Amino acid sequence: MHKTSKTNGEIYKRLLTYVKPHRKLFIISIFGFLIYSSTQPLFATLIQQIIDTLQAKSREQMYYLPLYFSGLVVVRGIGNYLGNYFLAKVSLNVIHALRCELFDKYTQLPTVYFDDNNSGYMISRITHNVGQVAQATTDAVRKVVQEGLTALGLLVYLFYTNWQLSLVFLVVAPVIALLVNYVSKRLRMLSKRIQDSIGDMTHITSELVNGHRIVRSYGGEAYEKRRFVESSLYNRRQSLKATTTSGIHNQSMQLVIAIALAFLMYMALFFMEQASVGVFVGYLTAAFLLPRPFRQLSDANSDIQRGIVAAESLFEVLDTESEPDNGTCRLDSCQGALEFRNLTFQYGSANEPALIDISFKAEPGQTIALVGASGGGKSTLVNLVSRFYPHSQGQILLDGVEINGYQLANLRRHIALVNQQVILFNDTIANNIAYGALAGASRAAIEQAATDAYAMEFVSKLEHGLDTEIGENGVKLSGGQRQRLALARALLKDAPILILDEATSALDTESERYIQAALQKVLCNRTTLV
Structure with a gap:
C-alpha cells in the first residue's frame, strides 16, 4: 500500500x-x-x-x-x-x-x-x-x-x-x-x-498468553521476560522524552x-x-x-x-483496500465441478512460485487427494479456491465459471473448509458448530452434524452437552475433539465443495476410523479436496 x-x-x-x-x-x-x-x-x-x-x-x-x-x-x-x-x-x-x-x-x-x-x-x-x-x-x-x-x-x-x-x-x-x-x-x-512500542508489548503479551505451554516446556520464561522488559523500557524512554x-x-x-x-x-x-x-x-x-x-x-x-x-x-x-470483490455471478446452488487450468501462483514476498502450471478437474461428488511433501503447495492450492489469495496466472473454474467472476460471499457459501489448525471461539459447542451464517440452524441439525463428525461421543458426556463453554480456541478440549467440532461445522454448512486440509491429522486412531466412516456417508454428494 x-x-x-x-x-x-x-x-x-x-x-x-x-x-x-x-x-x-x-x-x-x-x-x-x-x-x-x-x-x-x-x-x-x-x-x-x-x-x-x-x-x-x-x-x-x-x-x-x-x-x-x-x-x-x-x-x-x-x-x-x-x-x-x-x-x-x-x-x-x-x-x-x-x-x-x-x-x-x-x-x-x-x-x-x-x-x-x-x-x-x-x-x-x-x-x-x-x-x-x-x-x-x-x-x-x-x-x-x-x-x-x-x-x-x-x-x-x-x-x-x-x-x-x-x-x-x-x-x-x-x-x-x-x-x-x-x-x-x-x-x-x-x-x-x-x-509502536505499545503495539510491540501487546504482541509479546499475546504470544506469551497463547503460547504459554511452549514457553514453559522449553524454558522460554527468561527470554520472554527480557523481550518484554526491553520493549517496556523503550516505551518508558520515549514517554519520558515526550514528558x-x-x-x-x-x-x-x-x-x-x-x-x-x-x-x-x-x-x-x-x-x-x-x-x-x-x-x-x-x-x-x-x-x-x-x-x-x-x-x-x-x-x-x-x-x-x-x-x-x-x-x-x-x-x-x-484506507487500505479491502478484499477485491468485483464478481457479479451468483448461484443459489452449484453442482461442485471444480477445474484448475494452467494455474501458477507466487506469494508476493517469495522468490519462487508455490504452484507451477497446475491443471486437473474434480467432477461433482468426486474426492481428490492432494499428496506431497510439506511445503509442496497443497494448502496454497485450496486457499486459492476460497480466494484467500488472488491468482492472476491460469484459471480456477467452479461449474465452468472462473471463481473471480463470483461475488465473494456467494463463492464462499459453496465451500466448507476444515483446516489443520482448528479455530474455535470462546463460546458454547453448539454456537461453534452453528457459527456465523449457520447461526439459524436448528438444534436437531446441529446434533446431526456433531453425530456425523463423531463429536457427540464426547459432547454427550459433558455436563452441559452442546451448551458447554469451551474456552478460548477450545482450550478445554483435546486436539482431536477440536478437530471433530471443526468437521461438524463444515458438515452443518452442507456446501457442495468440502476442503479437508489435513483435517484428520490431530485425531487418534479410533476417532479417525469413526470419522472416515462418517465421511464416506457425507462425501458422496460433495466435491472434496483432501
Missing part, C-alpha cells in the same frame, strides 16, 4: 468529520464553554468594583457585590457542566464510531494484510490508539475551547481597558507560535514511537509570558497614572490570569499531537 504523508490539519479535519453527525451536541458544549469563559474577565471587573467601592465615600454598591460573586460562580458552574457533559457525549460517540469502523474494516481486509501485519499492533489500534484519539477529541478540544475562549476574553478585557499597553502581547505571539510549531513536530514523532518536551515547552512559554507580564506591569506604573486603583488592579489581575489558560493550551497541544498520530494509524487501516 502506498502511503502519503498527510499534514496535521488534514488528519484532524478528517477526524472532525466524525463529529459532524453530532454537531448539535457540539454546539451546546461550545455554548457552555463560552458561558464558562466569559466569567473569567468578569471576575477581574468584580475585583475592580470591590476596590473602587472601598475607596468611594458611598458604600451603596457593596450590598450587591456578594450577589454578583455568587451569580458568577453559579453561571460558571452551569457553563462548565454543559460544556463538559455534551462534549464527552460527542467524544464517546466518535470513539464508538471509530472502533466499529475499524473492526468492520478488519473483517474486510485481505488475508495478505494479516500475514504482513503484527497482531499486537492491530489490537492496540482498537484499544490504545482509539483512546489517544479520545484525548484529542475530548480533553484537548475542551481545553482548546474552554481555555482558548478564556484567554480571548481576558485579552479583549485588557485591550478594552488599555489597548496601547496590551500591544505587548502581540510582540510575544510570534515567539509562542515558533515554540508550538517545534514542539508539535517533536511530540508527533515521539507519539509514533510510543504507539520532558512538554514540560520544557510549558516552562519556556510561561517564561515568555512572564517576561511580557513583567514588562507590562512596569509600563502600567508609568502609563496608568490617571486610572483609578480599581481599574489598575483589575487590569493587572486579568493580565496575571493569562498564564494558566496558555499553559492549558500547551497541554492540549500535546494531547492533540498524540491524537493526530493515533488517528493517522487508524486512517491508514481504513
Whole structure:
C-alpha cells in the first residue's frame, strides 16, 4: 500500500468529520464553554468594583457585590457542566464510531494484510490508539475551547481597558507560535514511537498468553521476560522524552509570558497614572490570569499531537483496500465441478512460485487427494479456491465459471473448509458448530452434524452437552475433539465443495476410523479436496 504523508490539519479535519453527525451536541458544549469563559474577565471587573467601592465615600454598591460573586460562580458552574457533559457525549460517540469502523474494516481486509501485519499492533489500534484519539477529541478540544475562549476574553478585557499597553502581547505571539510549531513536530514523532512500542508489548503479551505451554516446556520464561522488559523500557524512554518536551515547552512559554507580564506591569506604573486603583488592579489581575489558560493550551497541544498520530494509524487501516470483490455471478446452488487450468501462483514476498502450471478437474461428488511433501503447495492450492489469495496466472473454474467472476460471499457459501489448525471461539459447542451464517440452524441439525463428525461421543458426556463453554480456541478440549467440532461445522454448512486440509491429522486412531466412516456417508454428494 502506498502511503502519503498527510499534514496535521488534514488528519484532524478528517477526524472532525466524525463529529459532524453530532454537531448539535457540539454546539451546546461550545455554548457552555463560552458561558464558562466569559466569567473569567468578569471576575477581574468584580475585583475592580470591590476596590473602587472601598475607596468611594458611598458604600451603596457593596450590598450587591456578594450577589454578583455568587451569580458568577453559579453561571460558571452551569457553563462548565454543559460544556463538559455534551462534549464527552460527542467524544464517546466518535470513539464508538471509530472502533466499529475499524473492526468492520478488519473483517474486510485481505488475508495478505494479516500475514504482513503484527497482531499486537492491530489490537492496540482498537484499544490504545482509539483512546489517544479520545484525548484529542475530548480533553484537548475542551481545553482548546474552554481555555482558548478564556484567554480571548481576558485579552479583549485588557485591550478594552488599555489597548496601547496590551500591544505587548502581540510582540510575544510570534515567539509562542515558533515554540508550538517545534514542539508539535517533536511530540508527533515521539507519539509514533510510543504507539509502536505499545503495539510491540501487546504482541509479546499475546504470544506469551497463547503460547504459554511452549514457553514453559522449553524454558522460554527468561527470554520472554527480557523481550518484554526491553520493549517496556523503550516505551518508558520515549514517554519520558515526550514528558520532558512538554514540560520544557510549558516552562519556556510561561517564561515568555512572564517576561511580557513583567514588562507590562512596569509600563502600567508609568502609563496608568490617571486610572483609578480599581481599574489598575483589575487590569493587572486579568493580565496575571493569562498564564494558566496558555499553559492549558500547551497541554492540549500535546494531547492533540498524540491524537493526530493515533488517528493517522487508524486512517491508514481504513484506507487500505479491502478484499477485491468485483464478481457479479451468483448461484443459489452449484453442482461442485471444480477445474484448475494452467494455474501458477507466487506469494508476493517469495522468490519462487508455490504452484507451477497446475491443471486437473474434480467432477461433482468426486474426492481428490492432494499428496506431497510439506511445503509442496497443497494448502496454497485450496486457499486459492476460497480466494484467500488472488491468482492472476491460469484459471480456477467452479461449474465452468472462473471463481473471480463470483461475488465473494456467494463463492464462499459453496465451500466448507476444515483446516489443520482448528479455530474455535470462546463460546458454547453448539454456537461453534452453528457459527456465523449457520447461526439459524436448528438444534436437531446441529446434533446431526456433531453425530456425523463423531463429536457427540464426547459432547454427550459433558455436563452441559452442546451448551458447554469451551474456552478460548477450545482450550478445554483435546486436539482431536477440536478437530471433530471443526468437521461438524463444515458438515452443518452442507456446501457442495468440502476442503479437508489435513483435517484428520490431530485425531487418534479410533476417532479417525469413526470419522472416515462418517465421511464416506457425507462425501458422496460433495466435491472434496483432501
